[in-house]
Amino acid sequence: MERRQIVRLWRRGGASVLVTLVRAEGSSYRRPGARLLLGADGAYAGTISGGCLEAEVIRKAGWIVREGAVVERYSTMFDDTAEVPFGLGCGGVVDLLLEPADTPECRALMNATEEALAGRDSVVVTYLPGDGKGLRRVVLRDGVVVFASEGLGEKKLACAAGLRAGEKYEGRFVEEMRGPQRLFVLGAGDDAKPVVSMAALLGWDVTVADGRGHLARVERFPDADRVVALGDSGVSELGIRGADAVVVMTHSYEQDRAMLAALLPVGPRYLGVLGARHRSALLVSEAAAMIGRTIEECCERIYAPVGLDLGGDGPEAIALAMMAEAQAVCMGKLGASRRLTAEDVARQVSEGGVARYLQTQCAL
Structure with a gap:
């Protein structure tokens, strides 16, 4: 989201100074690479701290770069006595690169940022x-x-x-x-809306797809980058890759099963399956048989029940638990998670078949 805002401000024209956090020591709200772009009209996009440095930087940036780009050190230590220009009590020291926006170097960087958003x-x-x-x-x-x-x-x-x-x-x-993390929300029901909104806030590239055309409509998901009504080829037309995150949540057992069978060989970085433990166990057992993989192999590739156990109820709470888990997995920070094992699948399958999850059709 932040990079998109910076690019939008850049494209408006009139940008004056680009600020980049290039080094952080001790406690820092943002990591190196965080940016703040100042517009000539007082507008700005991005952040380089938790809010404690922005006002000072914005106020002085134009004066600081009057003779060209410079690196300024800012301390946020308590009772700091070092020779640094600012102290606010956040607990760290950061080096900020301030550069005029009207240089070939800045234009090249902004072009690279825009290209990255397009996946290059x-x-x-x-x-x-x-x-x-x-x-x-x-x-x-x-x-x-x-x-x-x-x-x-x-x-x-x-x-x-x-x-x-x-x-x-x-x-x-x-x-x-790098381009933003790609998320494929497979299922366009109402409970997918908060998932899409939260992912968009994180700056992820979000695709919503469903085989039901009356649900897969752009106006239902204004925060999504793409909304796709799947055809006969199913999820294969989406071009999902190993680095992607995917959530299967169509609420249609047949759709979920077909999607899971197609996705397991791909091995997305995060593959979450919405549904009760019993339903997910049956899906895994059938999908594994369809693609000739062991249940153990399949369980290692999916997150089901989906989401961290955060508590709460309703679509928003479920979406939060789901996105928290997906974020943790994609950032390599996941601790404990609720996941099916081959033993869980065997126990759940023994409790009954899939009839309860299949759509009932009138014989007439």
């Missing part, structure tokens, strides 16, 4: 200003230089191509501009 990743290497040298930047896509500041020779470019995002380098800030 890149690596950006920023040579920080200091010691008499100005800001310089290299943008690489698939190892190929797509932008380089004037004066950077072949040796410097070759060095930039070998740097790794996330690593700390003296005088250089390296980041990977």
